[in-house]
Amino acid sequence: MITLSTIPVTFNQEAHTYTLDTTGQALSGVTSTLMRRLFPDKYKGIPKAVLTRAAERGTNIHEDIELSEELGFEPTTDEGRNYLLLKEDNGLRFLESEYTVSDMEHYASQIDLIFEAGESSVHLADIKTTSVLDVAAVSWQLSIYAYLFALNNPGIAVERLYAIWLRGERAELVPVPRHTDDEVLRLIEADLQDLPFVAESDVPAFITEREDLMLCLERDIRSMKERLEQMKQDIMDAMTEQGSTSIDTGRVLYTITKGTERSTFDSRAFRKEHEDLYQQFMKKSTTAPSMKITIR
16 A cells, blocks of 8 residues: 655645744745746636635535545435445545645645555546536646646556546546646746736637636536436336336326337448439539537
């Protein structure tokens, strides 16, 4: 089993402060410094009361999962129960929760979850309970954590970064890309010198501004389609079991149709045997431009 280094940093949960034990020096949290330099307007326009409620809800879910993993308590939240199912479904091997990382000079933070990947490699994960998953933000957050983790545990490789997205019935393990250590160091240098930071990216803004929401919608559509098909199958199975072929609720008419044999035209085989005749009856048309999106 992997043994992580013990970091001489004390975290005060109530004040949300970090202190270097060896010198008593106060260290800055990653979220309150580096992440705000990256996304200064992330919460602009959102009422403080809304942010406070969201933070409290997120804290409760984090604590529920931590108690479940560290002490074996049964989760008390839907998100906590769904987390355990998600972990089991994806074969994740829990190693540590709320693990503190630091550069021992300026910054410190806590990684929500660490999973054992191999004999000397781990996955880092951050729990998100927001209505929309901000992949760009969590990618930077975990990339910073990965950089600090490597400083503290030089013999252990960070294999993958995950956002664990939990909200009500939603439970998704979302792989996120890692920014290079050079990018993280540029961000740190900009923060220490209080300079603006512009992330290097070949992806145009008109895509990055829409991509997170688009991916959320795609996942919602796919999930809802799967649930709808499962509901249809459940109703069909129940009707079949009781010998019903039609049920009218007044709002919906449910009808089971018998399987039928159908004929289709094998155009590929026809073209192979009769190319000239095939071309004679071909009809050409122009379609409108469209966008093909491949989600990786």
